Amino acid sequence: MQHDAFFFIGVFVFIFLIWVATGGPTHPLAFTGPTLAEPGALGGGSYLSLPQAPFSIGNYNVALPGSSGGSSYSYSDNTPNAPGTSVGGVAFGPPSLYRGEVTLGGYVSGAGSDTQSEYLQIRVGSGANTPVDLSGWTIESEATGNAVVIPLGTETPTSGIVNAVQDIVLMPGEGAVVISGRSPIGASFRENKCIGYFSQFQQFSPPLPQICPTSSNELMSLYGGSYLRDGSCIDYTNKLSRCQAVLSPPVSLSGACQSFLIQYLNYNGCVEAHQKDPDFQENTWRIYLGRTDSMWRASHEEVKLLDKQGKTVDAFTY
Secondary structure, eight states, rough: OHHHHHHHHHHHHHHHHHHHHTGGSSSSSOOOOOOOOOOGTSSSOOOOOOOOOOOETTEEOOOOOTGGGGGEEHHHHHHHHTOOOOOOOTTOBBOOTTTTTEOOOOOBTTTSOOGGGEEEEEEEEETTTSSSOOOOOOOEETTTTEEOOOOOSSSSSSSSSOOOOOOOEOOOOOOEEESSOOTTTTEEEEETEEEEEEGSSOOOSOOOOOOOOOOOHHHHHHHHHOGGGGGHHHHHHTTOOTTTOOOOOOOTTTTHHHHHHHSSSSSHHHHHHHSTTTTTTEEEEEEOOSSSOSSSSSSSOEEEEEEESSSSEEEEEO
């Protein structure tokens, strides 16, 4: 028995020495054997692989399909609803706290045309909790990269002088018309009941509201003395259109009538007489971006409104 055991041990040692001598573990045969077929050999399909995340812990970047130029938007982990939604296949961006309270009108009138006729609208919802200061916000074209910061404006402009400016603040329920070009009166402004007088000498798009007090009502309240005794003044005044300024009244009219016409039937005179009226201020601003070339493309455009922190308030495409 012991002799047989030594015999078998000797045989295994002999075989091992031959295996080592012919290459051992480095011999090509060591790598042959049964393998698992790729998905195609098993009837189709593809490998399942996890993408390498383009972000790190704490912050991350997202680029939605269709975003212009492959641009991406950065969010932090504590951004509400990050990474936001998409608009027309383009990344909306990190949402502003004003999202839903301040909205764009959804179209650009005259897009791609003359800057004085190219405009869009912004509105603060009537349910907003606080006034909204638009100055310092940005209007941006995702398609072209054009971006303009909303400027300061004049609450009640005065004709013929350089007006002081302040932040443009919209109350709940108020709105703004944002024109790409330059202001015909030199500043952005809030509409008021006298603003229609500017239309006589400058062109505005959209047209200014013609809501000035009628010349006949102004005559009754501002003429002084008994206007009924001045029949010629009554007849002349009744022929005037609403918001029509009188710069050089006929010399045939009485001195009192001429003084009335020159003092009150113009923008500054109207403001002087009515700026304390409870209905003097209107609920719309005219904001001018001051561009000399078109802000928006005629088509294939995305319009964005960004707050002072660069977060997206609203956006639309066309």
